[in-house]
Amino acid sequence: MTPRIDIVLDRPEQPSEHQVLNMGPSHPSTHGVLRLVLELDGEQIVRCTPVIGYLHRAMEKLAESMTFHQFIPYTDRLDYLAPLANNVALTCAQEHLLGIEIPPRAQAIRILCAELSRISSHLLGLGSFAMDVGAMTVFLWTFREREKIYDLIEHLTGARFTTSFTRVGGLANDIPNGYLEELKEFVDQFPPRVEEVEGLLNRNRIWVGRTKDLAVIPREQALAYSLSGPNLRASGVEWDLRRSRPYLGYENYDFDVVLGSVGDCYDRYICRIEEMKESAKILRQVIEKMPAGPVHAADPKVSLPEKSKVLQGMDELIHQFILITEGQEAPQGESYFACENPKGELGFFFRSKGGGYPDRMFIRSPSFANLRILEPILKGRYLSDVVAVLGSIDFVMGECDR
Amino acid sequence: MSDLAAGLDAAVAAFEGTVEAVEDLRQDRVFCSDRTAIHDFLRRLKEDDALGFEVLHFITAVDNYLEEPRFEVVYQLRSLRHNADLRVHAPVPGNDPEIASVTDLFPAADWFEREVWDMFGVRFTNHPNLERILMWEGFLGHPLRKDYPLLGNTPQTPGFHGKGAKP
Numbered sequence: 011m012t013p014r015i016d017i018v019l020d021r022p023e024q025p026s027e028h029q030v031l032n033m034g035p036s037h038p039s040t041h042g043v044l045r046l047v048l049e050l051d052g053e054q055i056v057r058c059t060p061v062i063g064y065l066h067r068a069m070e071k072l073a074e075s076m077t078f079h080q081f082i083p084y085t086d087r088l089d090y091l092a093p094l095a096n097n098v099a100l101t102c103a104q105e106h107l108l109g110i111e112i113p114p115r116a117q118a119i120r121i122l123c124a125e126l127s128r129i130s131s132h133l134l135g136l137g138s139f140a141m142d143v144g145a146m147t148v149f150l151w152t153f154r155e156r157e158k159i160y161d162l163i164e165h166l167t168g169a170r171f172t173t174s175f176t177r178v179g180g181l182a183n184d185i186p187n188g189y190l191e192e193l194k195e196f197v198d199q200f201p202p203r204v205e206e207v208e209g210l211l212n213r214n215r216i217w218v219g220r221t222k223d224l225a226v227i228p229r230e231q232a233l234a235y236s237l238s239g240p241n242l243r244a245s246g247v248e249w250d251l252r253r254s255r256p257y258l259g260y261e262n263y264d265f266d267v268v269l270g271s272v273g274d275c276y277d278r279y280i281c282r283i284e285e286m287k288e289s290a291k292i293l294r295q296v297i298e299k300m301p302a303g304p305v306h307a308a309d310p311k312v313s314l315p316e317k318s319k320v321l322q323g324m325d326e327l328i329h330q331f332i333l334i335t336e337g338q339e340a341p342q343g344e345s346y347f348a349c350e351n352p353k354g355e356l357g358f359f360f361r362s363k364g365g366g367y368p369d370r371m372f373i374r375s376p377s378f379a380n381l382r383i384l385e386p387i388l389k390g391r392y393l394s395d396v397v398a399v400l401g402s403i404d405f406v407m408g409e410c411d412r
Numbered sequence: 413m414s415d416l417a418a419g420l421d422a423a424v425a426a427f428e429g430t431v432e433a434v435e436d437l438r439q440d441r442v443f444c445s446d447r448t449a450i451h452d453f454l455r456r457l458k459e460d461d462a463l464g465f466e467v468l469h470f471i472t473a474v475d476n477y478l479e480e481p482r483f484e485v486v487y488q489l490r491s492l493r494h495n496a497d498l499r500v501h502a503p504v505p506g507n508d509p510e511i512a513s514v515t516d517l518f519p520a521a522d523w524f525e526r527e528v529w530d531m532f533g534v535r536f537t538n539h540p541n542l543e544r545i546l547m548w549e550g551f552l553g554h555p556l557r558k559d560y561p562l563l564g565n566t567p568q569t570p571g572f573h574g575k576g577a578k579p
Binding site: 062063066068070071075106107109233234235236247249254255341342343344345346355357359361369370372374378379381382386411412 | 436437438440442466467468469470472474475486488492495497499518519520522523527531544545546547548555556560562
């Protein structure tokens, strides 16, 4: 079925009382540029055809003519609600291809980055979900918390959104002085703030009425459509890369994998709420256990030298020059590595022919896979349910269209 | 893990001549399958009780420009039971880029196959709706092919090439 409206209208077998409604690409509840072509029988949806690609920027093509470092800023624009987590996922995948390990302190700081972004992304997801369903206060309250996270991110990376904080083999910088105290202050006050949001929603009659038993995704369907992240776990599938295949030393942290039971919109909401609390728990452990040491792998063929040494030492100057102009020498072959990002599994598939540029890079984005399920779960629902379902799936078009 | 390895060996043996295991850089499980066998092989991986690769994680393609077979379609599958991933490569020749669709086995394949068609021009037979997904209808060419120009000034705006233009 082609998504063009004129073709939808032309279909001869379609009874004339079916109405075609175009939603998006700039509808407030599509959070970006998703377009849905809805075929309606009264208020009931007979068919929903998602149309994507409005934010396609050919990132995979661009990556083919870039060194590994040069692509890092592009990941800020993938899931632009959690840029730090994308930075972490990309560099982890690159390090997997290059076959290098990073020091413990860099790992801990990367976990800090990933969990901060998870909280920030879930806060926005919940806030806009609730606002689309009519609960304005939740949006304002979650954005107040996000603002604090952005301040923390700004202090850490120097930028609020376009962070580009990681480097192959480590990080751009170590954490600033006194940063952990600042973070601790945030983590301490955060759980009560989440409970405030829960107090507004958990037993709110309108909220429950609009999300409970809506768009139920059974376990088998969730797996068949390759969902990931909170959407998959809300359907009761115990799958979290941080637990199933620990990377960055996640095995050393104590946290729970939150599961839903039914797989409806309400479960997806609860999963996100609980995941934020778990992330705060991980952050607290990161603060306690933060190891000392360097934040760069020791291999000078891979990680950039310290800037102060570049201006004084011959070796460092040469390494810096080679790494910037030619990039890291990757082995021939391919690799795939995925990280558990806020929206789901963000994976990078590399095919390398050697040299500093990937021959092919594929971005397995969670939103792309998650959005495919809209068509089956919206069928037979009512028009007013669309915004609630979209909010509960929590997608980002920057990542979906790449 | 050993019954997984045994099950995989049995599956590969059942497809002798069309499927073989491949050495991989990072020790992932990688198989190379003839394109005629891909549908049956993926069905075996999914439905074999000893394997249970029920999740299709992604499909993508690689363009080995100036080499034959030119394209490789890459399938990444996952078995939750074994906590294991595997990858299947299916080489596809450049003069006849066509391979069987697996949408009937894995609903998730739908959009991934459309993306491969859109970006590489590999056709999937028996796909229910093989339309462009990221580029617009009427767009000329397949951008991720290596011979697609990186620079140029052809304004490929909707309607520019006329309706229904096919490369």
